[in-house]
Every structure is written in structure tokens, then in C-alpha cells.
Amino acid sequence: MDNPVKIEVKNLNFYYGEFQALHDNSLDFHINEVSALIGPSGCGKSTFLRCLNRMNDLIPISRVEGNILLDGLDIYDPSVDVVMLRSRIGMVFQKPNPFPKTIFENVAYGLRVNGIKDKSIIENRVEESLKLAAIWDEVKDRMHESAIGLSGGQQQRLCIARALAVEPEILLMDEPCSALDPIATQKIEELIYQLKKSFTIIIVTHNMQQAARVSDITAFFYMGELIETGETNTIFTRPKLKQTEDYITGRFG
Amino acid sequence: MSESVSSLQRRRNLLQKIVFNIFRLAALINGLALFIIVYFMVAKGWKAINWTFLTQPPVDSMTKGGILPCIVGTLCLSIGAILIAMPIGVASAIYLNEYARPGRLIRVIKLGINNLAGVPSIVFGLFGLAVFVVWLKMGVSIIAGALTLGAMTLPVIIGSTEEALRAVPDTYREASLGLGATKWQTIYRVVLPTALPGILTGTILGISRAAGETAPIMFTAAVFFTPSLPVSIFDEVMALPYHIYVLATAGTEIEATRHLQYGTALVLIFLVLGMNLIAIIYRSRLRKRMQ
Numbered sequence: 084m085d086n087p088v089k090i091e092v093k094n095l096n097f098y099y100g101e102f103q104a105l106h107d108n109s110l111d112f113h114i115n116e117v118s119a120l121i122g123p124s125g126c127g128k129s130t131f132l133r134c135l136n137r138m139n140d141l142i143p144i145s146r147v148e149g150n151i152l153l154d155g156l157d158i159y160d161p162s163v164d165v166v167m168l169r170s171r172i173g174m175v176f177q178k179p180n181p182f183p184k185t186i187f188e189n190v191a192y193g194l195r196v197n198g199i200k201d202k203s204i205i206e207n208r209v210e211e212s213l214k215l216a217a218i219w220d221e222v223k224d225r226m227h228e229s230a231i232g233l234s235g236g237q238q239q240r241l242c243i244a245r246a247l248a249v250e251p252e253i254l255l256m257d258e259p260c261s262a263l264d265p266i267a268t269q270k271i272e273e274l275i276y277q278l279k280k281s282f283t284i285i286i287v288t289h290n291m292q293q294a295a296r297v298s299d300i301t302a303f304f305y306m307g308e309l310i311e312t313g314e315t316n317t318i319f320t321r322p323k324l325k326q327t328e329d330y331i332t333g334r335f336g
Numbered sequence: 337m338s339e340s341v342s343s344l345q346r347r348r349n350l351l352q353k354i355v356f357n358i359f360r361l362a363a364l365i366n367g368l369a370l371f372i373i374v375y376f377m378v379a380k381g382w383k384a385i386n387w388t389f390l391t392q393p394p395v396d397s398m399t400k401g402g403i404l405p406c407i408v409g410t411l412c413l414s415i416g417a418i419l420i421a422m423p424i425g426v427a428s429a430i431y432l433n434e435y436a437r438p439g440r441l442i443r444v445i446k447l448g449i450n451n452l453a454g455v456p457s458i459v460f461g462l463f464g465l466a467v468f469v470v471w472l473k474m475g476v477s478i479i480a481g482a483l484t485l486g487a488m489t490l491p492v493i494i495g496s497t498e499e500a501l502r503a504v505p506d507t508y509r510e511a512s513l514g515l516g517a518t519k520w521q522t523i524y525r526v527v528l529p530t531a532l533p534g535i536l537t538g539t540i541l542g543i544s545r546a547a548g549e550t551a552p553i554m555f556t557a558a559v560f561f562t563p564s565l566p567v568s569i570f571d572e573v574m575a576l577p578y579h580i581y582v583l584a585t586a587g588t589e590i591e592a593t594r595h596l597q598y599g600t601a602l603v604l605i606f607l608v609l610g611m612n613l614i615a616i617i618y619r620s621r622l623r624k625r626m627q
Contacts, residue, residue, distance in 0.1 A: 138510060143437050170516025180507035182526055193515035196525065229625075242511070249515055 236267025384599025416482025425493030481557020496538020
């Protein structure tokens with residue numbers, strides 16, 4: 084945990100109407116580290132993740148309390164442009180969700196909406212992103228075919244490339260492998276390992292082994308509370324709390 | 337024991353067979369209805385259809401000649417109705433489905449739209465007469481008729497557009513917003529293209545329904561007889577459904593023009609089926625391009 088702090092979450096509370104989904108969570112995320120959020124279904128880890136790029140703003144009855152500082156600036160401050168914010172924070176979703184467009188247009192999308200018109204810049208960035216997402220060799224000859232024709236694992240790497248093309252500083256991944264087979268999962272995990280050299284990565288996962296394999300920091304959520312957090316090695320070998328140990332060893336959840 | 341099980345099994349299978357056959361019959365009746373309608377129109381009307389019929393105006397008190405002004409009139413009214421109703425309908429549906437936060441205003445608007453769909457077509461005709469023809473001084477004209485047909489079609493277009501928008505997975509919206517797109521960019525670049533086949537289908541079905549209506553245009557756009565083709569949107573026109581109505585009820589030679597009535601009906605049916613066919617072909621092309 085020597086790297087500088089990228090995101091600082093302070094006393095975060097989140098409500099869906101009357102229901103409080105997150106209770107007073109505080110947690111830091113560091114540059115060039117992978118942080119894994121684990122916990123049983125409904126524990127609030129996805130909600131937590133979606134607070135970080137304000138994706139929860141889309142839910143009409145939701146409410147946020149507390150602070151999330153990105154490079155020291157509160158992302159929930161009224162002066163913050165949420166559209167700009169989201170272009171700094173890439174997101175990869177549980178189910179691969181490429182647009183029903185060509186492979187090229189999927190990756191170019193983020194560039195186009197952010198106002199980049201120069202064809203050669205777009206082409207270069209698309210190629211770089213696809214290479215970074217380790218899918219270039221598989222798609223370079225079919226750039227103008229629909230992305231819907233790709234396999235699930237390819238689609239997910241395409242979605243990662245799509246997120247990377249915007250050159251975000253942070254990558255949020257919401258169970259990115261839950262819809263994939265083991266081989267595709269392995270590819271994504273290797274990719275995460277490569278990507279952390281350039282990004283701050285936060286990944287929600289249900290898969291304990293995956294958290295242990297890919298992350299530097301692990302945070303364990305239960306019932307909306309952040310129970311324990313620490314270096315992944317420590318959490319998985321010598322957790323401080325019995326509750327954490329029970330979950331990690333599969334005794335509940 | 338095993339005997340009673342197998343008799344239960346037999347009874348369950350029998351029941352299932354009976355139920356499915358009833359459903360099958362119900363489905364068959366639909367197909368049959370269209371077939372019978374088309375069969376009768378073709379059988380009684382095909383003799384009336386020839387080159388003159390399709391390319392000439394009626395002559396001799398509409399007992400001879402063709403129906404070209406009616407074909408042109410109905411096409412003008414249908415296209416006009418699409419041009420008016422589609423932008424308004426699609427925009428309304430986008431607002432209701434993508435922007436509006438649920439509340440009392442939205443409930444009232446939706447209630448209004450649903451009730452609009454239930455208003456009888458003759459009421460739309462009188463509304464068009466009062467508002468477009470008289471109050472806005474458009475006179476009996478293509479524009480007044482197209483506005484009336486458009487108003488009548490609006491609820492259909494809004495309904496089918498909303499349905500098409502709801503069918504676009506939220507994950508598309510989230511992915512787009514997550515990349516730093518604005519809400520409008522998301523709608524314009526991702527949601528609308530994905531929903532377009534459904535929107536077009538709904539629109540064309542709505543318009544082709546309206547194209548066959550008589551009541552909304554009889555006070556607003558259609559006239560008994562005019563040999564000339566329209567040159568401006570403020571001209572009155574003949575229209576296929578109204579022409580059938582006139583020949584069959586108000587003409588001087590009702591029996592002698594029966595074949596012309598069926599011929600006109602046949603043309604109307606093919607015009608409407610043709611519009612639907614275009615919609616279906618276009619939709620399947622769009623879908624293929626997306627996959």
C-alpha cells in the first residue's frame with residue numbers, strides 16, 4: 084500500500100428509498116493496485132462500486148451521503164460534471180454488453196462521444212486499445228463485423244478495450260468474469276494483471292480464488308458494511324475477524 | 337399403482353392435446369380471415385383492375401375510368417400522416433421512457449395517450465373538421481386530413497415506440513454513460529438505432545391502419561370527385577376508402593359499379609399490405625445489420 088491514493092471514500096452511506104444499502108464505508112484505493120470487493124450477494128459491493136462513477140445517479144429514489152474524493156476532489160460536489168467524471172472512470176459490466184455495432188465502432192464509441200473526430204487518431208486509439216485488451220489478433224481481420232458475433236469472452240475483452248479507449252484513470256469491473264468460461268476468465272485475469280501497471284483497478288467478484296489471484300487489496304462487505312480490508316495475502320491467510328475467515332473459507336455466503 | 341399412474345398420464349396427455357388443438361384452431365382462424373378477405377376481394381375485383389383503372393381518373397359519373405386520384409390521394413394522406421405523427425410520437429415516447437421521472441404529470445399524460453387510442457375515428461373526423469379545417473382555416477385539404485390521421489395514429493406510434501425503447505437493454509445505456517456519453521448521445525447513438533426496427537414497424541402498422549380509415553378524412557380531406565391530381569398540400573383529394581364508400585352508398589349506379597368498388601378495395605388492400613411488407617423487409621434488414 085505504498086502507492087499514492089487515487090480514490091478516498093469517506094463515511095459513505097447509500098439509500099435505495101428507505102432501505103440503507105451501505106453503512107458508513109470508508110476505504111482508500113491506490114494507483115497501480117487492484118482492489119477486490121468481495122462478499123455475499125446483496126452485501127452492497129456492486130452498489131459501492133457504482134457509487135464510484137455515480138452510475139447510481141440513474142436510480143431515481145437513491146440517495147448518497149459521505150464523500151468520495153478522486154484526486155482529492157469530491158465527485159458528488161454539485162460543480163462536478165458527471166459526464167466528464169465518467170470518462171475518467173471506465174466500467175466493465177457483469178454481462179458483456181457490446182453495442183449492436185461493428186467491433187470498430189464499439190471501441191471508437193467513447194472517442195466519438197467525447198468529441199474526437201480525427202479519423203487517424205480514432206483508428207490508432209482503437210488499435211492500441213484492442214491490443215491492450217489482448218484481443219487485437221482475434222479481431223483485426225473482422226473489424227467491420229458486428230460485435231454481437233463474438234464469443235462471450237471476446238465480447239468482454241472488447242468491452243474492456245472499449246473502456247480503455249477513452250484513456251480512463253480508473254477501471255471499475257463488476258464481476259467481469261461471472262458470465263465466462265474458465266479459459267476466458269483466465270485471459271481476463273491475465274489482462275487485469277497487465278492493466279494495473281497503468282490503471283487503478285477495482286473489481287467486484289464472487290470468486291474467492293479470483294480475488295486472491297488478481298488483487299493486491301481485498302475488502303470484505305457484509306450487509307452493507309465494510310467488515311475488513313487489507314492486503315489480499317493477509318486477508319486470505321490471517322484475517323483479523325472470524326466473519327471474514329468464515330466467508331473466505333466458504334462456511335457461509 | 338402403476339396402472340393408475342399411467343391412466344393419469346393418459347388423461348393429462350389427452351387434456352394437453354385438446355387444449356393445444358383449441359389454440360391451434362384459434363390461430364388458424366386468424367390466417368383464414370385474411371385469406372377469405374383477400375380471396376373475395378380478388379375474386380370480385382380483379383376484373384376491374386387494368387392499366388386504365390390504375391392510371392386514369394374516373395369518368396361518366398364514376399361508372400367508368402380509373403381511380404388514380406384516389407390512389408394518389410391516399411398515398412399523400414398516408415405519407416403526410418407519417419411525417420406529422422412520427423416525429424411527435426417518437427419524441428413523446430423518448431421523453432416518457434427516457435427522460436421523465438415518474439410522477440403525477442406523467443401519469444396524466446399516459447392516461448391521456450391511452451384514452452386517445454380509444455377515441456372513435458368519426459370523433460377524430462369531427463375534431464379535424466372543427467380545428468384544422470374551420471378554426472385554422474386549412475379548408476378541406478391534404479394537410480387537414482394528414483393532421484387528423486396523424487393525431488389518430490399518435491397513440492399507436494407512442495405505444496410501439498415506448499415498447500421498442502423498453503426492449504433496449506439497460507446495460508447498453510449504462511455502457512454508453514460509463515464511457516462519458518451524455519444522456520442525449522446515449523439515446524441518439526445507441527438506444528434509438530437499437531429500437532429503430534420496432535419503432536418503424538409500429539409506425540407503419542399504425543399508418544397503414546389509418547390509410548384505410550374513411551371517417552377521419554370524409555370531413556377533412558376527401559371529396560366526392562375531383563379529376564385533377566393535387567398540386568399542393570392545401571388541395572382536396574379523392575381517397576380510396578372514401579371512394580368505396582361513395583360508390584357503394586351514394587352513387588347513382590350502385591349495382592353497376594360493384595366491380596369498381598371491389599377493384600378499389602383490392603387496390604387499397606394491396607397498398608396497405610405493400611406498406612406493411614416494406615416495413616417488414618426494412619426491419620429484417622436493420623436487424624441483420626445489427627447482428
